Structure formats: structure tokens, C-alpha cells
Amino acid sequence: MTTQTRPVSTDADPGVAPRSRAITLLVLGAVGASLAVAVGSPIATSVIGLILFGILHNLLEIRYVAGRFSGVLGRPFLDLLGALITGIVVCRLLVGVVGRPAQLAEILLGYGVLAAAAWQGLDGRRRVTALAVVGTASVVSLTFPAYHFVVLTHLHNVVPLFFLWEWSRRIVSRRGRQAFRAVQLVWVVAVPAVILLGLIDGSLGADPGIVRSVVGDGHSVVASSAPPGAAATVVGMRFLTVFAFMQTMHYVVWVALMPRVAPDASAAFEARVPWVTGPRLWAMGFMAAAVFAVLFGVDFVQGKALYAALASYHAYLELPVLLAMLLGARGLAAATSGGPDDSTHDSTEVPAGTSVGHVTAAPVGGGGGTGRGLGPGSAAAVAPEPEVHP
Secondary structure (H helix, E strand, O other): OOOOEEEOOOOOOOOOOOOHHHHHHHHHHHHHHHHHHHHHOHHHHHHHHHHHHHHHHHHHHHHHHHHHOOOOOOOOHHHHHHHHHHHHHHHHHHHHHHOHHHHHHHHHHHHHHHHHHHHHHOOHHHHHHHHHHHHHHHHHHHHOHHHHHHHHHHHHHHOHHHHHHHHHHHEOOHHHHHHHHHHHHHHHHHHHHHHHOOOOHHHOOOOOHHHHHHHOOOHHHHHOOOOOOOOOOHHHHHHHHHHHHHHHHHHHHHHHHHHHHOHHHHHHHHHHOOOOOHHHHHHHHHHHHHHHHHHHHHOHHHHHHHHHHHOHHHHHHHHHHHHHHHHOOOOHHHHHOOOOOOOOOOOOEEEOOOEEOOEEOOOOOOOOOOOOOOOOOHHHHOOOOOOEOO
């Protein structure tokens, strides 16, 4: 019995996948610009960035994660995650009323998300080990809840590194891939280390500047990212500067970079949720930004509390995918196959039924493959992963 094949192009569409060198240089330029504004005015940078891109980047990140990793976020697991995260949203909304109990409940639910992801995606010894680590970490977090939320705040801005690292597998040239990854390490590791070590303390700006009318002296902004008791110290200002810089790069990744270089993820999401087209999603993001601009102007603390509650969906939805990427959970292979690290690029044909990106190559004359969580025939609308050439 012969195996039917269908041709699959191994050349990137230049209109979809820009050259890797250009992408790397643009990210490096964004690092320099983000550092300049964050060091000069970290309070204003973090507040203005939140107003302009907070909700929009939430929506775009959810689109990428749900589209790219549909194999990990299939139903009914996605329904369970939705219930747990909705509980976290409620806890965040109740913090101002009941205080510490709501924070402790959020911590438990957050670790519940990780435990559910470990149970769903792992098995055997890996599952037992992951659950043991999650249990131990939850005890530490419940013992030191204030530190838990500071760590969570900063770790959220580190997460794009893992998605960018995974995406870079599309870059054909090993040298180009290494250069791209090196730039990511610069902004995630090297720059924060320089700031936290106090090497640029003389350049840090503590004046709220143009957002003074919104946040006053900015103490609440500093306190949200500083270790407990350090908000009024230079250490607190260092942590805020790191946060402002990495938040800005966080927005660069999700608002400017990923929609441009990963159109297949957007197409996969629209195949799952057809009514949320690209223009509609961007429109929702900008309209929400306008609403929150008013809320922040009226009462910044309450407006930020509401934003933090709604942002729980994107912040916690990425955790199961992150766990899957780090530990190789079930459902991940189909979502990430087809990159240069997985196969050679000499062949131009793929056996029928072989997974290519988000598409299953169907036998000649057969119907389109159906990805997990996608409706029948919808996978045909999703392009294979584009390769990015140097």
C-alpha cells in the first residue's frame, strides 16, 4: 500500500513572515526605547502603558495562546480553567471588601489551575512530581502572600520569553534563531539585572510627571511592584523601573510582534471563535482602553483593581501552556510541530495524515483534518506554520 503525499511549501511567505534579521533588530530597537522611557519616568510609563494597551494586550494574548495551543486548551479542560479563573476574578473583586481571605482564596485557586494542568497533561512520575512541587509552593505562598503577589506580578512579564523561544523554532537559520533568542535574554535577564544591581540608580526618575493628577505621588504604583516595606526606598524604585520596562516589552510582544509574525495562531483562534475577527478584537481593545482611561482618571486604585480582576483570564490561562512547554505535557506536540528544531527542510512532501503546524495533511480526495477543539473542516482555514528565513 502506497503512502499518498501532498506538496507542502517550505518557503516562508515574505508578506507573512518577515526576515528574522529584521525581526531581531526591531525587537532590539524596542528594548532600547522601552528602557529609555522606563528609566526616565517609570511611574508614567507603567500607568500610560496600562491605560493604552492593558486590555488590548489581554485580548491579543488570549487569541495567540488559545489559537496556537488548542491541543493543550481543549474542552472540557478549558471549561474547568474558565471556572477556576472566574473564581480568581471574584476573589480579586472582593479584596477591597474582605481583604486577606480573598487573597488567600486567590492563591489556592491559582495553584488549583496549575494542579489541574499537571493532572490533565502529565502522567506517572512527572504528574506526581509536578503536584508535589505545586503543593509545596502553595504552602510557601500562603505563608507569605504579600511576596507571592509581587513575584506573580514580575513573573507575568517574564512569560513572553517562553512563547518567543517556542516561536523562534520557525527561524530556519540556526544563527538567526540564536541571535533572536539572545535578544530576548537581554531584555528578560540582562537589563533587569543591571537595574536591580543599582548600576543606573543615578538615572532613575521618581517624579510621576504627567500622570500626577491620576496617581498623586505614585506611592501606590511603586508599592504594587516592590517587595513589602520597600516602596519608599531606592530598592522599590528599582523594582518599579524593572516592572515598567518589562511591562512595556510585554506590550511590544503581544500588541506589535506576535500579531505580525504568527498569523496562523490568529487564524486558528478565529476558526474556534468565528465571530471574534481581527478587526472586532482590536476594536474591543481600543474601546475598553477608552473606558478604563475614564475609570483610572476618576479613581486610579479602584480602576486598577477592576482591570487586575479582568486580566486574570489572560494571566492564568497562560500557566497551563507554560507548564506544558516546560514539561512536555500531552497535547503540546501537535501544537508545536513543524519547526526547524523538529525536522529537516530538504523534503517538500509530507505523508498524508502528518501534522504540519496546526493542519493535518489530508489524503487526496479526503476531507480536511480537524484539530482538537476545532469544528469540522475549520483546520483547512489555518495555514501551516510559516518558516522565517534569515
